[in-house]
Amino acid sequence: MPQHNPVMTISELQSFMDQAFPQMKDRDGQMVIDALGPMTATVQMGFAAHNLRPGGTLSGPSMMGLADYAMYAVLLAHIGPVALAVTTNLNINFLQKPGPSTLYGEARLLKLGRRLAVGEVSLLQEGVDGPVAHVTLTYSIPPQLE
Amino acid sequence: MPQHNPVMTISELQSFMDQAFPQMKDRDGQMVIDALGPMTATVQMGFAAHNLRPGGTLSGPSMMGLADYAMYAVLLAHIGPVALAVTTNLNINFLQKPGPSTLYGEARLLKLGRRLAVGEVSLLQEGVDGPVAHVTLTYSIPPQLE
Amino acid sequence: MPQHNPVMTISELQSFMDQAFPQMKDRDGQMVIDALGPMTATVQMGFAAHNLRPGGTLSGPSMMGLADYAMYAVLLAHIGPVALAVTTNLNINFLQKPGPSTLYGEARLLKLGRRLAVGEVSLLQEGVDGPVAHVTLTYSIPPQLE
Amino acid sequence: MPQHNPVMTISELQSFMDQAFPQMKDRDGQMVIDALGPMTATVQMGFAAHNLRPGGTLSGPSMMGLADYAMYAVLLAHIGPVALAVTTNLNINFLQKPGPSTLYGEARLLKLGRRLAVGEVSLLQEGVDGPVAHVTLTYSIPPQLE
Numbered sequence: 001m002p003q004h005n006p007v008m009t010i011s012e013l014q015s016f017m018d019q020a021f022p023q024m025k026d027r028d029g030q031m032v033i034d035a036l037g038p039m040t041a042t043v044q045m046g047f048a049a050h051n052l053r054p055g056g057t058l059s060g061p062s063m064m065g066l067a068d069y070a071m072y073a074v075l076l077a078h079i080g081p082v083a084l085a086v087t088t089n090l091n092i093n094f095l096q097k098p099g100p101s102t103l104y105g106e107a108r109l110l111k112l113g114r115r116l117a118v119g120e121v122s123l124l125q126e127g128v129d130g131p132v133a134h135v136t137l138t139y140s141i142p143p144q145l146e
Numbered sequence: 147m148p149q150h151n152p153v154m155t156i157s158e159l160q161s162f163m164d165q166a167f168p169q170m171k172d173r174d175g176q177m178v179i180d181a182l183g184p185m186t187a188t189v190q191m192g193f194a195a196h197n198l199r200p201g202g203t204l205s206g207p208s209m210m211g212l213a214d215y216a217m218y219a220v221l222l223a224h225i226g227p228v229a230l231a232v233t234t235n236l237n238i239n240f241l242q243k244p245g246p247s248t249l250y251g252e253a254r255l256l257k258l259g260r261r262l263a264v265g266e267v268s269l270l271q272e273g274v275d276g277p278v279a280h281v282t283l284t285y286s287i288p289p290q291l292e
Numbered sequence: 293m294p295q296h297n298p299v300m301t302i303s304e305l306q307s308f309m310d311q312a313f314p315q316m317k318d319r320d321g322q323m324v325i326d327a328l329g330p331m332t333a334t335v336q337m338g339f340a341a342h343n344l345r346p347g348g349t350l351s352g353p354s355m356m357g358l359a360d361y362a363m364y365a366v367l368l369a370h371i372g373p374v375a376l377a378v379t380t381n382l383n384i385n386f387l388q389k390p391g392p393s394t395l396y397g398e399a400r401l402l403k404l405g406r407r408l409a410v411g412e413v414s415l416l417q418e419g420v421d422g423p424v425a426h427v428t429l430t431y432s433i434p435p436q437l438e
Numbered sequence: 439m440p441q442h443n444p445v446m447t448i449s450e451l452q453s454f455m456d457q458a459f460p461q462m463k464d465r466d467g468q469m470v471i472d473a474l475g476p477m478t479a480t481v482q483m484g485f486a487a488h489n490l491r492p493g494g495t496l497s498g499p500s501m502m503g504l505a506d507y508a509m510y511a512v513l514l515a516h517i518g519p520v521a522l523a524v525t526t527n528l529n530i531n532f533l534q535k536p537g538p539s540t541l542y543g544e545a546r547l548l549k550l551g552r553r554l555a556v557g558e559v560s561l562l563q564e565g566v567d568g569p570v571a572h573v574t575l576t577y578s579i580p581p582q583l584e
Contacts, residue, residue, distance in 0.1 A: 020492060054458065060506055060525060061499035068498055087498060088408060089381050089430060091237045091529040093264045093282060095257040110280050111241040115407060116380060116432065118239045120266070120280065134256050134266065136239060136282060138381060138430070140408065166346065200312060206360055206379060207353035214352055233352060234554060235527050235576060237383040261553065262526060262578065284527060284576070286554065383529045385556045385574060387549040402572050403533040410531045412558070412572065426548050426558065428531060428574060 004112070006036045006077040013073060016081040021069070031069050039109040041074035047101050058098040064090065067121040067135035070105035075117050075139055078109065085117070089138040098125055098132040115141055150258070152182045152223040159219060162227040167215070177215050185255040187220035193247050203243040210238060213267040213281035216251035221263050221285055224255065231263070235284040244271055244278040261287055296404070298328045298369040305365060308373040313361070323361050331401040333366035339393050350390040356382065359413040359427035362397035367409050367431055370401065377409070381430040390417055390424040407433055442550070444474045444515040451511060454519040459507070469507050477547040479512035485539050495535040502530060505559040505573035508543035513555050513577055516547065523555070527576040536563055536570040553579055 008016075014033050021031075035042040043066065051062035068087055075085055104124045111118040116138060123133040154162075160179050167177075181188040189212065197208035214233055221231055250270045257264040262284060269279040300308075306325050313323075327334040335358065343354035360379055367377055396416045403410040408430060415425040446454075452471050459469075473480040481504065489500035506525055513523055542562045549556040554576055561571040 059503075060528070061503045064502050065497075065499045086535075087532055088410075089529070089531050090498070091282065091383060091527070093256065093284065093527050094525055095264060097524075110239065110277055115435075118241060118280070131256055134264070134282065136237065136280065138239065143407075205357075206382070207357045210356050211351075211353045232389075233386055235383070235385050236352070237381070237529060239381050240379055243378075261581075289553075383574065385548065385576065387556060402531065402569055410533060410572070423548055426556070426574065428529065428572065430531065 004078070005038050007080050008036075008077050010036055012081070013077050016076065017069070017073060031066070033073055034104075036074075036077050039074070039078070039112070041070060041077055041107045043070040043073055043105045043107070045069075045103045045105070047103075052100060055097070056100050058100070058103060060092075060094065063094075063098065063103065063123055063133050064092060064135070066103055066105045067092065067123065067133075067137065070107035070121050071119045071135075071137045071139065074107040074109055074119060075112075078112055079141065085139040085141050087137060088140045090135060092133055092135045094133050095130065096128065096132045098123070099128075101125055103132070113141075117141060150224070151184050153226050154182075154223050156182055158227070159223050162222065163215070163219060177212070179219055180250075182220075182223050185220070185224070185258070187216060187223055187253045189216040189219055189251045189253070191215075191249045191251070193249075198246060201243070202246050204246070204249060206238075206240065209240075209244065209249065209269055209279050210236065210281070212249055212251045213238065213269065213279075213283065216253035216267050217265045217283045217285065220253040220255055220265060221258075224258055225287065231285040231287050233283060234286045236281060237283075238279055238281045240279050241276065242274065242278045244269070245274075247271055249278070259287075263287060296370070297330050299372050300328075300369050302328050304373070305369050308368065309361070309365060323358070325365055326396075328366075328369050331366070331370070331404070333362060333369055333399045335362040335365055335397045335399070337361075337395045337397070339395075344392060347389070348392055350392070350395060352384075352386065355386075355390065355395065355415055355425050356384060356427070358395055358397045359384065359399075359415065359425075359429065362399035362413050363411045363427075363429045363431065366399040366401055366411060367404075370404055371433065377431040377433050379429060380432045382427065383429075384425055384427045386425050387422065388420065388424045390415070391420075393417055395424070405433075409433060442516070443476050445518050446474075446515050448474050450519070451515050454514065455507070455511060469504070471511055472542075474512075474515050477512070477516070477550070479508060479515055479545045481508040481511055481543045481545070483507075483541045483543070485541075490538060493535070494538050496538070496541060498530075498532065501532075501536065501541065501561055501571050502528065502573070504541055504543045505530065505561065505571075505575065508545035508559050509557045509573075509575045509577065512545040512547055512557060513550075516550055517579065523577040523579050525575060526578045528573060529575075530571055530573045532571050533568065534566065534570045536561070537566075539563055541570070551579075555579060
């Protein structure tokens with residue numbers, strides 16, 4: 001049965017995520033889990049030059065990468081590291097151009113069901129008023145958990 | 147220039163909305179604006195039997211109607227009653243079956259630009275843990291405001 | 293196992309839908325299933341004055357109602373009338389203002405899995421160039437079918 | 439005024455896109471515009487090992503990258519290479535796990551307005567039945583075109 005409180009510590013979750021997504025360390029900006037709480041997680045993505053697009057803005061795919069990582073983190077924190085959950089839907093509204101600096105993803109679970117989990121992620125930067133993007137995601141949770 | 151604080155009172159906004167959407171009073175559950183704040187508004191939709199679907203749940207279109215009304219309310223509250231803004235995108239995640247009672251829409255503007263406004267609306271019911279649905283919407287603001 | 297061809301005739305499906313959604317006959321414009329094919333269905337929603345909004349355009353919720361009905365029709369046509377599938381996500385882009393006349397929903401299944409079905413619906417009107425709206429929907433299919 | 443037929447050839451468009459997105463050549467799989475037609479374009483993204491995720495599937499961000507590129511290509515093909523259009527909304531449904539091979543994006547404009555363009559992109563692979571993902575996107579077109 002899914003819990004409304006995390007069942008993993010930040011360091012347990014970070015270790016698991018580093019193993020599950022080794023390429024996140026090498027290629028994209030490094031992902032660091034900053035905080036876990038009831039139905040919430042915050043992840044930061046360090047700035048990486050290869051995520052830049054013309055005009056000095058972060059690429060859309062790198063923003064999506066952070067949102068997906070943050071949602072996966074908050075989900076696994078609540079159901080444990082065993083599941084092979086997969087993203088089935090992602091909707092992103094681009095609100096402001098993010099500058100060349102650290103991007104923060106504040107994730108919140110809106111629903112934690114046995115088959116589906118739905119959450120939202122606000123993408124933020126220091127010194128910027130309001131989110132630079134807002135994302136909603138749905139994950140399908142594999143049947144062995146039912 | 148759009149403001150980050152409401153430029154209308156609740157009663158001014160309610161009067162304008164009642165005139166703009168007279169059918170909301172007669173046909174759907176009656177919409178009542180409960181609260182306005184910086185970038186936020188709360189609207190309640192009274193229960194109406196014709197919004198029921200089999201199984202005693204509120205229909206999806208009536209939930210969308212409330213979300214759209216709440217987003218329109220928070221937008222007009224911040225840009226004034228002159229605009230003919232139109233919904234261009236709506237994304238809704240249905241999270242739990244809403245029962246036959248009042249539905250609340252808590253709307254929040256995520257972006258208030260000159261040409262586009264983006265917001266989210268959480269749909270809630272008393273006695274229910276977590277939102278029954280979550281909606282993001284985009285409105286296009288007509289050029290005369292630019 | 294889901295099929296890629298309909299397992300119901302139009303009249304079987306129409307009878308089932310009329311029973312499942314009796315209010316569609318009385319309240320909204322009447323829904324008529326026009327065509328079924330492999331992974332596709334077309335539904336028309338007759339014009340009803342109470343679906344009008346100021347300016348003589350069809351309301352967003354009535355457009356959503358048609359899209360949801362058409363997606364449900366194409367889904368049941370392929371998995372049979374037993375399932376209690378529920379909409380989990382709906383994303384609609386409003387492209388043009390629909391006029392006061394019959395609205396057609398052309399639905400197409402993009403995925404027919406055991407747990408999730410995803411489809412798109414184009415909303416069209418006679419004499420109008422291009423769709424007036426485009427909708428994607430996800431349905432969750434209950435476990436008894438697994 | 440936007441056109442319903444391309445105003446650029448494939449080679450003009452490819453040259454412009456190569457200049458606008460130089461990193462697409464070096465980092466992601468190389469993007470090649472295969473076809474242009476009225477309101478349509480097809481783009482292929484060559485397989486690149488760094489787009490792989492555990493399990494041998496292409497990453498979500500790389501799929502989003504192709505969809506965004508294909509939509510931008512079909513849009514510029516119809517309004518010319520001058521515009522600084524920006525993506526404002528992207529909704530993606532992940533339907534099947536894409537394997538480690540070329541991914542094709544078939545883009546279609548659903549609306550080409552003066553301020554907003556909306557399109558859909560189906561992501562396909564050879565030998566796979568049905569799309570591996572389906573994407574809808576909205577672009578905001580800057581005012582100088584109005």
